[in-house]
Structure formats: structure tokens, C-alpha cells
Amino acid sequence: MAVATLFAASAPQAVNVLDAGSLLSTFGALGIAVVLFAETGLLVGCFLPGDSLLFTAGLLCVPGGSGPVSLSLPEVLVCSVLGALLGAQVGYWIGRRGGRALLARSTSRKLHEGADRAEELLAKYGHAKAIVLARFVPIVRTVLNPLAGVLGVPARVFALWQVIGGLVWTCALVLAGYGLGSSVPNIDRYLLPIVALVVVVSVTPVALEILRARRSRTASEDAG
Secondary structure (H helix, E strand, O other): OOHHHHOOOOOOOOOOOOOHHHHHHHHHHHHHHHHHHHHHHOHHHOOOOHHHHHHHHHHOOOOOOOOOOOOOHHHHHHHHHHHHHHHHHHHHHHHHHHHHHHHHHOOOHHHHHHHHHHHHHHHHHHHHHHHHHHOOOOOHHHHHHHHHHHOOOOHHHHHHHHHHHHHHHHHHHHHHHHHHHHHOOOHHHHHHHHHHHHHHHHHHHHHHHHHHHHHHHHHHHHHO
């Protein structure tokens, strides 16, 4: 895989790390691996656009598109899987080495809410299902990996299910974008509204969970 094909477009003067199109135009498929590694392996990556990045990358793999950059589907799939799987393993290792202390030092309310949700998932669904489900929930997928290390999830169990979850998450979103782009002519002209819709859908579970938690807390306070 040539470096020249990974960096599919020349870099603009400024890169918006929250914009999937900007990241892909600047770094190509290699940027997907870096972003997913940071989002799933480093506690500082909770703000990165994993879902929209994967879906947009799939759209831009359709031959003959008029998008900001043209990507190769095999390269996108390989980079997506590598970034997601390696990031999760690094996150788990960080958790085993002192993730609780790192989380305690963070002042991010979203990060702490994600940690609470991740711990609930592990307790409610068990290790296997929680590790897979967390891949599809923004912020939670950032926190669950180190939290699994903190809580002593067996290394083999974590490795097996994070690989399964990572493969399903990355390939499903990339292929969904590719499938939509292949079936609807000139779909990349509507890239911004489509990406916005993906972002809304991806953050909906987090918003609903935060709302549920607040209502539960309010009800408990009223009862008290």
C-alpha cells in the first residue's frame, strides 16, 4: 500500500478534526486509522467523529464520484479495522496500567458520563455483549476499553469480543456508505446533510441515556 495512495489529497491550510470530509481530504485512508485509534484507544479521543468518518469514507469509495477525494474501498476497510482494533487494545492496556487514575484527573463531564454508561453496560449485559455494543455508542466506545482493563475483564475475553465488535462496526458503516453511494447517483453532492444525519443518529443513544439518567436522578431526589 503506497503512502501516496493513502494520502489521497494534498493537505489544505487548516484541518478540522471534527469534520469527516476535511480529515479524509487531508489524510485519506491513513487518517481513518489514526482517528479510530485515538477515539477507541485514548481517553482524549471522545470528541472525534468515528461513525461519520467511516460512513463518509464508504461514500467516497464509490467510483466516479464528485466528492472532495476518491478513496479505495480495500484500503479504507483495512485502515478502519486496524485503527479500531489496535486502539481498543491500547485502551485496554492503559486501563490495566492506571486508567482509573487518568479518568479521575479528567474534568470532562461527557467522559465521566460515558464511563458510568460503560460500567452499566458491563454490569447489565456481561463482558461479551457490552464490548460489542459499546462500539456503536459514541463516548462509551472511548471509555469502555480502558474501563474493561480497570475492572479486570480477562485479556482473552476482551481481545476476542473487541475484534468481533470492531470488525462489525467498521465494516458495517463503511459498506453502508459504499452501498448508498453505489445505489443513488451523485449522492456525494449531498455529503454534508448525510454526514449530519449520521452524526445525529450516532449521538442519539447517548442523549437518550443522559436524559434517562437525569429523570431517574430527579425522581430519586423527589422521592427522598
